[in-house]
Amino acid sequence: MRFLNSLPDCAVRAQQKHSKYRTNQTERGWPDISGYYRDKGLFIEVKKPGGSLSLEQHEFITKAKSFGHIAFFATDLITVRRELGV
Numbered sequence: 001m002r003f004l005n006s007l008p009d010c011a012v013r014a015q016q017k018h019s020k021y022r023t024n025q026t027e028r029g030w031p032d033i034s035g036y037y038r039d040k041g042l043f044i045e046v047k048k049p050g051g052s053l054s055l056e057q058h059e060f061i062t063k064a065k066s067f068g069h070i071a072f073f074a075t076d077l078i079t080v081r082r083e084l085g086v
Contacts, residue, residue, distance in 0.1 A: 001033070003077060007086065010037045012044075027055025031071070037084060041069035049075045 004012045012035030033044040043064050045057050053061070053073055064071035072083045 004035070004037075004042075007084075009039075010042070012037075012042060024028065026055070028055065029058070029060040031060065031073075036037070037070055040068075041071075042073040043069060043082055044080065046080045047071035047075050051075065 001012065001014060003009055012033050014059070015030060015032055015034065031043040031045040031074070033042075033046065035042050036081070041064065043061065045053060045061065055074070061071040061073065070083065074080045
């Protein structure tokens with residue numbers, strides 16, 4: 001999060017997953033990190049090494065990419081840097 005928010009033209013926030021207030025929760029498949037980078041939406045699903053996407057997560061990322069946004073899943077900062085080209 002610190003790395004992403006330190007980039008010029010980038011602002012992100014983490015999704016609140018476990019809240020006692022259900023109205024704060026997002027729909028299934030919504031990525032862990034969302035925001036913008038330059039002139040596009042930015043969506044990152046964070047997984048432990050070896051983790052895999054659920055069907056809903058895969059569909060979200062595919063749809064976001066089809067709209068021209070940056071969307072991917074990452075297990076480390078190296079992947080994030082590679083996907084953003086920084």
